[in-house]
Amino acid sequence: MKDLDLTSELVPGLKLKNPVMPASGTYDYGDGANAFNPSLLGAIVTKSVSAFPRSGNAPPRIHETPCGILNAVGIPSEGVEAFRRNTLPGLKQYNTALIVSVAGETPEDFAQVISCLEEENGIGAYELNFSCPNLGDGIPFGTNPELLYLAVKQIRKVASRPLIVKLSPNVVDIKLMARQAQDAGADILTVANTLTGMAIDVRRRQPVLGNIFGGLSGPAIKPVALRMVWEVAGAVDIPVIGVGGITDTTDALEFIMAGARAIQVGTANFANPKVMLEIIEGIESYMEENGFTRLADIVGLARR
């Protein structure tokens, strides 16, 4: 076991000890509730932080669907100032890469959050959440190729650290979005966020969620997310982090074999708070049993 190399160097200076990390907004750090030490993760990823405090959507915010959940949380955030003061110090204590997820409605919002965080040390990368279907009304720029390019370019200017762009799956051509992000200066891509969905309560004769629409996550969307990871990994040269419905080691291996150099686990944390640890161990066992020594040996294996 000691010869196994699970590290994944996403970009110079951002080398993960293993390829498993939580998906933004789905995992809590360090208040005793944790089922294992977050320092064991390949990275920790924060809930998306916005420039100013936001309260999020009216409840109900969660609804279970077949093999999935709809969430209409709507990115509540303490705002970047409070985040720096209250939350960040705790997160820096873990002995692993720290990725701060950033949300906003305009490129300026993102730039503002990042400018503020640039003064901090101990942050490994920013993940730009361009894909939240719960924010605002218009088509978010996460689904328009030109706007995406311009947004990344503008944000790139203020960010000295690696930029991860988290893409929305609610698009025609994810490859195009990925190339736009790469061309505008993204270092890494996370593929993908939630699919927009809804549910109706037939008894009450109205939409279930307070916000009507929500983001669909969980095993239900895995085939779609995996397809997008496959497409993007073939379309860009920068690393891809795969996310969407990963619930066990086999799921994680599917994403890695499709070309993902790291994976995120979201919804699956709720039912099994130890699932990320199990997946790290599962990848190790898989590599050992199949004679692989480096994680890189299995990245993109199904494409060859």
Place this chain on the structure above:
Amino acid sequence: MKDLDLTSELVPGLKLKNPVMPASGTYDYGDGANAFNPSLLGAIVTKSVSAFPRSGNAPPRIHETPCGILNAVGIPSEGVEAFRRNTLPGLKQYNTALIVSVAGETPEDFAQVISCLEEENGIGAYELNFSCPNLGDGIPFGTNPELLYLAVKQIRKVASRPLIVKLSPNVVDIKLMARQAQDAGADILTVANTLTGMAIDVRRRQPVLGNIFGGLSGPAIKPVALRMVWEVAGAVDIPVIGVGGITDTTDALEFIMAGARAIQVGTANFANPKVMLEIIEGIESYMEENGFTRLADIVGLARR
């Protein structure tokens, strides 16, 4: 019970006896294998017919995913001439509306199939399958608003019968696609086809499906399809047929309350060949128990 009015007049001349019909490509008519008499259905919908014979994709074509299936059948078709000769006569014998689904790679393909079918009687409407992710390589015109408009306009010219445009869900803005179809002359919209997905066989280290990509259907996609029906029903004036993951009466009622004037059942037919009959009866019971007399009373109920 005898006072219940389940009819749904989609357009003048196309009045369904009830709002339940099979989704194209998922139901077989009349070779003794049927679990009930297809004449009881609101309509029958054929497997998509193309201009010339097509053999479809290499197997494996089917793979089960959590609460869904991927299919990469790829629209095999006997071609419209053989369809007229061999298949159509049998379908005309049923005492219900007949909808012929049409597939093609170019608007000309569609026009050719329809021109050929215009000479036949007994057809109630054409459903244009613009959304098959398994055809060809480029972005199909089902996902480009301008191309969709032009295609429908061109096909409209040769079709004297009602045109149903079946939209692809793999788009940013389904409302826009719906309005384009309406403006170009579509009479009815079917929302929506399958989401593009894939699966990897970790043991064999390669994609499961012969075609790599397939269309995701079944309960997994229901929240996404329902959201699109809700959006489209609010964006156009023409009737909407809802489809995607409907497996029981409650699912069907969700789509109807979202604004669908009829619904299609696909994947659910495989496990329960009587499911459409059960849904027709279930809608009747629901209406009776809740004091509704006309189907129209519950269409869009959750929007009010």
Place this chain on the structure above:
Amino acid sequence: MYVKGKIIEQRKLRSEYNILIIEQAEIARKARPGQFIMLQAWERGDIVLPRPFSLYRILPAKGQLHILYKIRGKATLEMSRRIPGEEVKLIGPLGNGADLPETGNIALLGRGIGAAPLMAIAETAYNRGLVVYTFLSARKRELIPGVVDFTRYSSKVVLSTDDGEENEGRLLTVLLEELITKEGIKIKTVFTCGSKRLAQGLLPMETKYNFRAYVLLEEVMACGIGSCKGCVCKVRTPGTPEGHAYKRVCKDGPVFPASEVIW
């Protein structure tokens, strides 16, 4: 804490209620009344989320937890199929729990399955020497669970059913008011669960009779531990621009001062 537990007993009550008895010593030792657990008593299948259940009884000596539950949908149906010896997974104990006064009388007002968390409060209060008055309502008599147990821990158990069989279906708040005014009993703290109307009915009584009313809220939960921000309720929060904020039922609650909740 994410742990395994073993089912000791699956007890069917009348109607759709069941009691599930789980052996889980660690949680039983740590838990306080008013807290809850996230339970998974089924294999993955199409159910993605664990489900929150109040602790109906906490038996640290036996290392047991009792859950009183109602069969509502697919998760609770699956739950009702588990048999003794089978394993379940639990996250807990979760939530703030109920703060009992040091001395004095408390009143518990529950409707239907809302009685569940009140039992643990009754038992704990009784054991600490507080005097407990319990008021329970439901559509009909058989939908009021645990009356025998409540009687053990309460000085008085008052029932009311919508069908009029018990107390002519009168409001529990009115019956509480009668206890206070007619019998001259002083109440220090009230806990209520299971009905928005009940909680709202207590509000004008708080100052009038000088008690503090707390409500145990429910909201759909994903994580149960505060991370998903899914389970919020609107709570009066001085100092915020709007004067209110969303609080997480799972972490900031489930017990809230009734007067702070914005329904």
Place this chain on the structure above:
Amino acid sequence: MYVKGKIIEQRKLRSEYNILIIEQAEIARKARPGQFIMLQAWERGDIVLPRPFSLYRILPAKGQLHILYKIRGKATLEMSRRIPGEEVKLIGPLGNGADLPETGNIALLGRGIGAAPLMAIAETAYNRGLVVYTFLSARKRELIPGVVDFTRYSSKVVLSTDDGEENEGRLLTVLLEELITKEGIKIKTVFTCGSKRLAQGLLPMETKYNFRAYVLLEEVMACGIGSCKGCVCKVRTPGTPEGHAYKRVCKDGPVFPASEVIW
């Protein structure tokens, strides 16, 4: 035909094999050997599709169907948990079935679970007075199912295991050839199932020894009744531009002339 059936017995064999005995008189009356059913022996959950299983034994007199199955994934695991008295849903009988010759000798060549449909063929052939020679292989002896039953219906049962315990792990086709050449037995029809290599090995023998070889194919199925076009295999088809076409295993098969299949 879409019908309900009742589980009569769940029999565990050695290894991962089970036999499920289902009471379903109508299908038992209509079915022919080589046909299959689509089975649903679980509640919906996350399993969307019914699963195809060959008829291992067809007992019209008792109104019973026997399914020999191997636990592979979630559906077969669920199946193995069903107990006598529980209900299952079936679609069937499906497929073309095996055409037996009027007279003469037949040979059956099966690998692993591929033996399942061969049993029904063996039994039917035996009952019609045909002489049956059975050849079965697997990795090891305990993975060859039903040897006792095969012995009842066959003049000879020849085994071969990869671990060399049986017949030094020699190829079944070679063992068949020995039967024909050394023992002078004339074979009219061969059915094979469970191994592509086996089926291909038979091809050069067809003309040499003048028999017709049929292969029972498997492909992932959704509907089982011919409507979804999901379960195709490539079959030589004179008259088509390419000389071959996709045929549906569920409706045009599962029994195909071995020489027509393009692997």
